[in-house]
Amino acid sequence: MTHLWVRAEQRDNETRVGLTPEGAAALMVAGIDVTVERSPSRVIADEAYAQAGCTMAQSHTWPDAPQETIIFGLKELQEEDSPLIHRHIMFGHAFKGQPAGLRLLRRFRKGGGTLLDLEYLTDAQGRRLAAFGYWAGYAGAAVALKCWAAQQTGQLAAALGAYETSAHLLSDLRVDLEATETDRPNALIIGAQGRVGSGVADLCAEMGVATTKWDLAETASGGPFPEVLTHDLFFNCVLARPGTPVFVPVEAIKQPRKLSVIADIACDPDSDFSPIKVYDQTTSWETPALRVHEHPVLDVTAIDNLPSLLPLESSKDYAEQLLPVLKSLADPDAPVWTRARATFDEHIAKL
Template identity: 35%
Template structure:
């Protein structure tokens, strides 16, 4: 007899600023047509309407009702969970951010182990060649570079807008027009930027954003950081860090480096945003910035100018519909082969490795 296909339960995100989704209405319809079950929790913040999911044939449920859903439901989301319930009995799919020794990782693993559940961390859904099946990297890099450029250019123009908070944008074109207008307010050459991790998805997005505005961009990747020329790095006015660290080995800058006489750094956009990890290559701030407080000062450069960091950990939600559509299209093939595809087997293996590491 054929194996019964999974029933995915798309949860409403716990985070108030998370407007993206792992599953668009278009792709929910495809899953249903292929014999999968799909339940969608109603949401007032998701970039796609409840009506669109209903029209696609999804069952609809109330927000956070997944907590009481049958244990054979596969709970699908994006960002980390709220602190309750204490035990998690379901198989769950989301970005948990607990596999690289982040603060609280053992406690979060214990919720799954004690409840009998299983985490398929999207960051570790990889094929046998080690390549991730779906990622928001391009949009994170693009949006991170846009926010950094906005702060750099508005400081140059004597403005102070972005520190008052950010909210989702209508489109890339709106952002580019805004940045170009800021750039045109002051005569003379534009400040320069460096993108580290330039060959990856995030780095590609960051570089393309800056180039669209006309900001000169230096692109570094593994070869350029193997023996780091920190003086050259800090001679730039802006750094966009897109390096995904999975272990120790790279220190881009600390407060002492930022204050060196040769440092001209003013704005750092830390797209990788991993301040809770021991592997953080930018140990200059203690927690991510936010939509309400997107920029913090972390020191002074060699000229005595402020060095500021922006490090928002859900950057693609500032362009939620575009980011979610691309991600969901990437992710659909994996959902259609749940849970027998190699990416699911690899993610399950990773979960058990981390469980053993935690001694659970």
């Protein structure tokens, strides 16, 4: 029997989960055994999984699971050198040359395990079958507006915390914006037709922020893109990959500009293909904004687990998208998993 083991997340501020109790029950009906590690921080309580019939395990005991077990989590594992012997389903961030990703791949090579990366679960046309993108865009737009509001009073954005619902987030953000006593900013969204861009656009519409929406047609020239500098906010919703144009070159910092906040929602600053060249590190819940220039001010916000600001809504949405894919784990020849394995094999061979 196929055995899926849902591990407890280890990162700070990460309370999401990729499988709901209802989804776990559906997997068990489909013939897949489900174990769930206990987690005091997961947004869905342990008891709900137990009531659904899942086998419950202590937190972080997955390394002792039988080798044929498939380990499922969302965010990366803690950085260690121990060999990885299992098949792992997660966002590995390991296939674009990232230093931490290369270290992760070496652990798989050492242990003989496999990374089935959630970002690379696609259909035959290469479209992702499940993504947190909408909620990343929605939450990322809120964080960028918080950064802009803080600038209006000469401050950096304050530390963030998770919200019970999106309605709570909107209410809090309105307070921040109304305290500025200034007109709403405007924004340019690149990647506006995708999941991430639509989340950005919806949040901006809720807050009365006028947006200019660009996608492939508007960026096909390859740049430069001076329009980025004529907006108050710029949202990058395009994943870094070979051929991605540079939207904000290094020299943009010192050029005349209206731009004061860059929200790099795709958030891949240590990739060679990053289209935002004015920063090289992610920001955090504790420090959402990185000031890259003082006069005139320019802040970058680039948080790599934005949907965790709305953990329950984003988890339920993502889990619903992913469930049909997880059900296909019972078929060893399912095309989606065959493609994911081939991607892993390709990158292991390059080590």
